[in-house]
Amino acid sequence: xxxxxxxxxxxxxxxxxxxxxxxxxxxxxxxxxxxxxxxxxxxxxxxxxxxxxxxxxxxxxxxxxxxxxxxxxxxxxxxxxxxxxxxxxxxxxxxxxxxxxxxxxxxxxxxxxxxxxxxxxxxxxxxxxxxxxxxxxxxxxxxxxxxxxxxxxxxxxxxxxxxxxxxxxxxxxxxxxxxxxxxxxxxxxxxxxxxxxxxxxxxxxxxxxxxxxxxxxxxxxxxxxxxxxxxxxxxxxxxxxxxxxxxxxxxxxxxxxxxxxxxxxxxxxxxxxxxxxxxxxxxxxxxxxxxxxxxxxxxxxxxxxxxxxxxxxxxxxxxxxxxxxxxxxxxxxxxxxxxxxxxxxxxxxxxxxxxxxxxxxxxxxxxxxxxxxxxxxxxxxxxxxxxxxxxxxxxxxxxxxxxxxxxxxxxxxxxxxxxxxxxxxxxxxxxxxxx
Numbered sequence: 001x002x003x004x005x006x007x008x009x010x011x012x013x014x015x016x017x018x019x020x021x022x023x024x025x026x027x028x029x030x031x032x033x034x035x036x037x038x039x040x041x042x043x044x045x046x047x048x049x050x051x052x053x054x055x056x057x058x059x060x061x062x063x064x065x066x067x068x069x070x071x072x073x074x075x076x077x078x079x080x081x082x083x084x085x086x087x088x089x090x091x092x093x094x095x096x097x098x099x100x101x102x103x104x105x106x107x108x109x110x111x112x113x114x115x116x117x118x119x120x121x122x123x124x125x126x127x128x129x130x131x132x133x134x135x136x137x138x139x140x141x142x143x144x145x146x147x148x149x150x151x152x153x154x155x156x157x158x159x160x161x162x163x164x165x166x167x168x169x170x171x172x173x174x175x176x177x178x179x180x181x182x183x184x185x186x187x188x189x190x191x192x193x194x195x196x197x198x199x200x201x202x203x204x205x206x207x208x209x210x211x212x213x214x215x216x217x218x219x220x221x222x223x224x225x226x227x228x229x230x231x232x233x234x235x236x237x238x239x240x241x242x243x244x245x246x247x248x249x250x251x252x253x254x255x256x257x258x259x260x261x262x263x264x265x266x267x268x269x270x271x272x273x274x275x276x277x278x279x280x281x282x283x284x285x286x287x288x289x290x291x292x293x294x295x296x297x298x299x300x301x302x303x304x305x306x307x308x309x310x311x312x313x314x315x316x317x318x319x320x321x322x323x324x325x326x327x328x329x330x331x332x333x334x335x336x337x338x339x340x341x342x343x344x345x346x347x348x349x350x351x352x353x354x355x356x357x358x359x360x361x362x363x364x365x366x367x368x369x370x371x372x373x374x375x376x377x378x379x380x381x382x383x384x385x386x387x388x389x390x391x392x393x394x395x396x397x398x399x400x401x402x403x404x405x406x407x408x409x410x411x412x413x414x415x416x417x418x419x420x421x422x423x424x425x426x427x428x429x430x431x432x433x434x435x
Contacts, residue, residue, distance in 0.1 A: 034178055034180040034186055034187060035178065035180065036178050036190075037176060037177040037178075039151070039170060039174040039175055040170075040174070041174055068120075068308070069093060069097055069120065069134075069308070069425075070120075070305065070308050071120035072093065072097055072118065073304055074301055074304055075118065075343055076339070077091060077093065077429055078298050078299050079339045079342060079343055080096075080334055080336070080375075081298045081429065081430070081431050082299070086247045086248075086294075086295075086414075086433045087433065088332060088430070088431060088432050088433055088434065089334070090330060090331075090332035090378065090379055090388075090390075090428060091332075091375070091428070091429055091430065092224055092375070092377050092388075092390040092427060092429075093426050093427075093429065094134065094149075094224065094426060094427055095223070095224040095375070095377070095390045095391070095392050096336070096375055096392055097119065097131075097134075098131055098135070098151065098222050098392075099220060099222035099392035099394055100115060100118070100394075101127055101128070101173070102153075102169065102220050102222065103115060103220060103348070103394050104116060104119065104124055105128070105165060105168055105169065105173075105358065106165060106356050106396070107348060107354075107356055108355045108356075108358055109355040109357075110347055110353075110355065111347045111348045111353070111354055111355040112124065112355070114344055114346065114347055115345055115348065117344060118343050118344060118345055128168065128172050131172070131173065132172050132173070134425065135149055135173070135174060137423040138421045138422075138423050138425050138427075140279060140421075144229070144278040144279040145227060145228030145229065145277060145278060145279025145281060145422075146225065146226065146227045146228070146279075147224075147225070147226050147279075147281075147421055147422075147427070148223075148224070148225045149224055150174075150222070150223045150225075151169070151173045151174060151175035151176070151220070151221070151222050151223075152175055152176045152178060152194055152220075152221045152222075153166065153169050153176070153218065153219075153220060153221075154178045154179075154182075154187070154191060154212065154216075154220075154221065155178065155218055156179070156180075156181070156182045156216070157179040157181065159217060159364060160361040160363065160364040161218075161361060162358055162359060162360055165358050165359065176194075178191075182212050182213065182214055182216045182217075183211070183213055183214030183215075183216070187212050188210065188211040188212055191210055191212060191219070191221065192208065192210050194221065195207045195210065195391055198391075199223050199225050199389040199391060200227065200389060202225070202378055202380075202389040203331075203376060203378060203391065206331065206333065206376050210393075213395065216371070216395055216396065217359065217366075217368050217396060218359060218396050219393060219394070219395050220393070220394040220396075221392070221393055222391060222394075223389070223391040224388070224391070224427065225388075226387065226388040226389070226419065226421075226427055226428070227385070227386070227387045227388075228277035228278060228385050229277060229278045229279075229385035230275060230276075230277055230278070230383075230384070230386075231276045231277055231278050233383055233384055234257070234258050234325075234382075234383035234384075235258070238257040238258065239255065239256050239383060240254075240255055240257070241253070241254060242255040242412065243412065244412050244413070244434075244435045245413045246413070246414065246433060246434035246435060247414050247433035247434055248433070249434070253326040253328070254327040255324050255326050255327075255412070256325045256327060256382075257322075257323065257324055257325075258323050259321070259322055259323075260273075260275070260320075260321045261318065261319070261320050261321070262274060262275070262276070262319070262321060263316045263319075264316070264317050264318075264319040264321055264407055264409065265316050265317070266407075267289075268289070269288065269289060269292045269296065269297065269300065269303075270286045270287055270288050270292065270303075271287050271289065271409060272284060272285065272286050272287070273285055273323060273409045275323075277385060277386065279422055280422035281386075281419065281421050281422055281427075282419070282420050283386055283418070284307060284417060284419075284420075285409070285417050286303070286415055286417065286418075287409070287410075287415050288414070288415070288416075293414075294414045294415065294416050294432075294433065297416045298416065298431065307426055307429070308426055317405065318404050319404045319405045319407045320404040320407070321406075321407055321408070321409050322407070322408045322409070323409050324412065325411050326411055326412075327381060327382050328379075328381060328432065329379075329380040330379055330380075330430065330432065332376065332377050332378070332430070333376040334376070335372075335373075335374055336373040336374060337349060337372065340373060348369060349369060349371075350369060351367070351369040354369035354370065356368040356369065356370070356396060359396070368396050369396065370394060370396045371395045371396060372393070372395045373393070373394050373395070374393050375390065375391070376391060377389065377390035377428065378390075379417075379428055379430055388419060388427060388428050390428070414431070414432060414433045414434075415431075415432055416429070416430070416431050416432075417429070417430055417432065
């Protein structure tokens with residue numbers, strides 16, 4: 001039996017995560033000692049239209065009743081994107097939301113109350129119902145695009161856990177379960193392999209440094225992988241080298257070019273264009289006007305609400321747009337602890353006040369607290385389409401018949417972007433200051 005002098009929990013929310021030490025080749029390491037129970041996912045026999053029809057009404061009714069994730073997005077997007085150094089950042093609200101929802105399940109008392117307040121829900125039952133609907137509504141695998149959300153629970157094989165909690169993780173969050181020796185090379189290799197498999201190997205470099213701690217009692221991992229082709233792909237012949245006027249100096253970028261009829265918004269603060277994908281996802285690009293900064297856009301609640309669908313693009317106009325969009329691949333790693341504490345989630349990090357009593361069986365109760373929470377993500381766009389990956393670790397257009405106005409949209413200076421799924425959920429939001 002281990003001496004758990006520090007009983008800790010970790011939460012890793014991925015798009016990208018760098019954690020710990022001890023590099024292991026996950027494909028060559030011996031992981032036979034790790035016991036695994038793979039999550040049973042919903043049947044994937046229904047067509048896209050049937051999936052949409054089946055879950056849309058349930059999810060929309062939950063949104064009306066419980067407020068969706070908009071309050072969570074409005075609080076967390078500025079908290080995790082704004083930074084004094086104006087560095088490129090990526091944040092996946094849906095990834096972090098689902099990871100924190102799983103953490104709330106393990107908590108109780110004031111610790112749970114703080115998490116529920118941030119997530120925007122009064123009780124864990126309503127949160128659980130919405131999280132499950134959100135997962136089902138967004139999960140997609142087709143020749144048009146992919147959105148895969150995956151959750152997993154990593155446990156110490158010397159401890160006894162709460163069976164009801166593990167059942168909820170499995171049935172409501174579709175979480176796979178793994179047990180073994182925390183901090184061992186086998187456990188670390190298996191965690192790395194699982195994340196790579198569920199993020200399309202897009203975060204392999206970051207994941208290579210991921211490791212569990214011998215003092216951990218549980219690790220929660222949540223991942224998101226998104227890939228879709230533009231509905232109208234860019235022609236590589238029109239991609240040219242141009243100058244991007246970044247926050248910290250000019251740089252040469254590969255600038256894609258395309259004539260595109262679509263929604264163009266021209267407000268006092270920004271201009272915006274959206275590009276659709278074959279899977280009905282959308283990517284929005286926001287270019288600040290005049291003295292307005294990218295940080296100003298991040299703080300603009302009406303802009304965030306328009307992405308979430310709770311407010312409309314009042315100035316939207318169908319235009320013939322000459323678009324100049326830079327190719328880029330950006331990786332971002334965020335330490336969530338300070339930001340979560342700023343948002344009122346404090347007790348779970350305090351070893352003297354944290355209440356994670358739902359983790360264990362009645363005969364095996366012990367104090368535990370959240371030691372770390374990290375979130376990593378990447379977004380890549382090119383002529384073909386857009387790819388995004390993320391993970392979290394918690395260690396415990398209508399045609400009016402009128403000739404459209406011709407406009408130019410050139411992204412050659414710092415900007416903000418957002419990616420929504422076919423269901424309208426906010427998958428990624430990011431800021432680009434330099435390329």
